[in-house]
Amino acid sequence: MMLGRAIARNVTAYLFMLPWLLGLLVFTLGPMLSSLYLSFTRFELLQPSEWIGLENFREIFFEDDRFRQSLKVTFFFVVVSVPLKLAFALLVAVILNRSLKGIGLYRSVFYLPSLIGGSVAVSVMWRQIFGEAGVVNSFLKWFGIEGPIWISHPDYAIYTLIALATWQFGSSMVIFLAGLKQIPEHLYEASAIDGAGKFQQFFRITLPMLSPVMFFNLVMQMIGGFMVFTQGYIVTRGGPLDSTLFYSIYLYEKGFTYFQMGYASALAWVLLVIIGFFTALLFLSSKFWVYYEAGSEKT
């Protein structure tokens, strides 16, 4: 009787889970294993795959200059754009975290770019803004500066994409704002009585209390940064001279322009390991700088 009920309960639950489990198997776990296998093969879609052992990885690590370039570009992009984005997000969130007329409107305006920022339309716009006669250069002209064609200069193109990423700090800002609202008012009151100034309060209360949110934002933005595609593909096409060749653009080219799908699978697994490594590093480091209040749930 008891056992029968337990079985019935499980059957019902697994019926609810069925679509997701099926999707997990067919679209996630299966493909993951399959791409691991393909990474050890030469595979060009129309011919059957041919086992070549570690050959793809040997080529990636020892011969492929464009792999190295794409890794360098992507690292640079992540290392610069993620902290910038989070710094702006935090700054604006702290400023907006008060009762002020029109605060909702300001929040919307700052949030908007991150909502539409992934679209092709915005990338097209960015291309124009940093183009030859774009907004940036007409602005510089007022000061008598003749700006370069930002998007087609190998030294500057990557910065236009970093600017585009930073411009989209809005969603992190909203998460920070939600975190700021959770900080109990009495902490600030108590510290004010003890004579703490605004800066001390920020560093001693706000930042530690916000560290779980900061951690979450950092992990998600880092992963997102490693995977960025559309902006690089539309604004600069990975160029000039591969100066904005994001990892995902390179992988796309290998897989879908040259149809070297075994090689692209190997690239994908290298990316997974890299992202996994840095995520693990962040998790390990979190012991030292992320404070979870006793009894509080993490995000």
Added chain:
Amino acid sequence: MNVTKSAPVRRAVLHAALVAGSLFMIYPILWMLFSSFKPTEQIFSSGALLPKTWFFGNYAKGWKGVPGISFGTFFANSFIIAALVVVGNVFSAALTAFAFARLRFVLQSFWFSVMLATMMLPGQVTLIPQYVLFHKLGWVNTYLPLTVPHYLGVSAFFIFLMVQFIRGVPRELDEAAIVDGCNTFQIFWRIVMPLCGPALVTTSIFSFIWTWDDFFSQLIYINDVKKYTVPLGLRLFLDGSGKSEWGPMLAMSVVSLVPSFLVFLTCQKYLVQGIATTGLKG
């Protein structure tokens, strides 16, 4: 005394700074909007934000699209895909989240961790085999690869969002329903789902906007220009055109942002709540 005197001044300074910051943030969008009403040569020559005379030719020309296919077709295609994805995500997220949040079953916490892990999994790792699979099924150059996976819960974000929400729905309601003789499905359909309105709306609008803006998978799976979506249509402009096409291209970029703007204006509350509760990327 000092405080009462300086508070309005400080507030004014704060407002000034925020207005300046806001203008800086939306300037690119305003620039694109106003440029789309300038004849193409003016876009490049004039530094002024506002057009000297309002010119609607870019919209007329852009909407014509490419020979034989108007931009309206791209719009219709994008809408079809987005609508199908919205339904799929709502369907799969609701079922899965209900099981995670309300039912007890073997391996529950294991599957939950797996679900969270898939949220962080870079899509590139499954990209190639998925393509091979869809290629074998003959689904390439159809909308099936873009829509079917969502009916099977590949967007774990939405499952997570719904789980968080359902956990907030009082369990006493379920218990009362059980006493009244409801079975599990009835609890799901009659009790929990009607109370999940906000989460369902959030799921729908994010599904819509992300699908609307999605470029990568559409780029990979759609080859036939007749089946192109709005992002692919824009890229077509970008590829096929010299400087002369900038006007129409900006005009169509503006048009392509309209649905997202409308959603933003009408559903802001849900967007903000959605991000705040799950930390969704926006």
